[in-house]
Amino acid sequence: MSKRLVAIGDSFTEGVGDDDPGYPNGVRGWADRTAEQLAAREPDLRYANLAVRGKLMAQVLSEQLEPALDMRPDLVTLYAGGNDLMRPSVDIDTMMDDYDKAIGRLVESGATVVIFTGVDGVEDALFRKMRGRVAIYNEHARVIAARRGAKVVDMWAMRQLRDRRMWAPDRLHLNPLGHNEVAIEVLKVLGVDHVLAPHELGPRATVSPRDRRAQNLQWSKEHAWPWVRRRLRGESSGDHILAKRPSLGPV
Structure with missing residues (x-):
């Protein structure tokens, strides 16, 4: 069982959209939910979340990677690049080369590393236009994970996340229901038992x-x-x- 968990990334990992004034920065999120379930089984678990909303891939890696490595984590979650994909232009291949190197360093440190694919925005008129970029990002992520020995949470395959009822009003961030679904999937990928339950929303x-x-x-x-x-x-x-x-x- 992991005893040192470090989460790095952008608003997705910070927990934006899952508002809760009882949590730091006023947000909870899937990473906190995951940590809570892990801590229920490992009381000595220590958890850090370095993610900050709005960060681009280069910023996440330059600002968060070294501090994360310094903590000698057993388990690291990393998602970055979503903000880059929304920019007018982005060199996905170069961006993912940097991602690959960062994941390699984390794996070589001895940590179990969990990364993510992007969500399929097919049912949203705006984000449907980004499907090509996200698909390229996802293929890079899968190849990197296979080569480096990282675990993948495949959000592209999570059909429930296509439902707008899983998203905050800004349509950019998951709401509490969506963050709960991601936490369930992370725990599943890690092979950890938990008490989280998916929400049955019924017909739209x-x-x-x-x-x-x-x-x-x-x-x-x-x-x-x-x-x-x-x-x-x-x-x-x-x-x-x-x-x-x-x-x-x-x-």
Whole structure:
């Protein structure tokens, strides 16, 4: 059983979308949920979460990799690159070469390493346009994992994550239901028993084309345009955010 867990990455791993004022940075997330289940079976578990929202792949690796290695973790989770894929242009091959090297260092340190594929956005008109980029990212991730001996949480195959009811209003981040589903899958990949249960949401409500257009317009005003404005100003949602759990500690 792992005794030192370090999670590194961006908003996905920080837990954005799973709002909870009782947790650092006001968010919980799949990583905290996973750590809680692991700690129930290993009371001596120590957990750090270095992830910060808005970070690009290069930032995650340059800012979080060395601190993570210094903690001599038994188990590391790493997801990065999602913010890069949303940029107007991205060199996926070069980005994943850097990812490969980082994963290699983590594996060589003796840690069990868990990485992720991206979610399939086929059912969302905006994110459907990114499917090609995400598919290339995912193939790189699978090849890297096979070569390096890392474990893969295949979110592309998690059909339940296609349901918008698993996502926060910004459509970029999972809500508590979605984070719970990811935690379940991480624990499954690790082969760890747990008490988390998936949510049965039932059939989705039928939305008329008119209502869908109104929802999309409201989303654009509240979430899409503010995101675009930050990009144009060279700002990030994580500019003034610190890691929620910067050092190993009890869960």
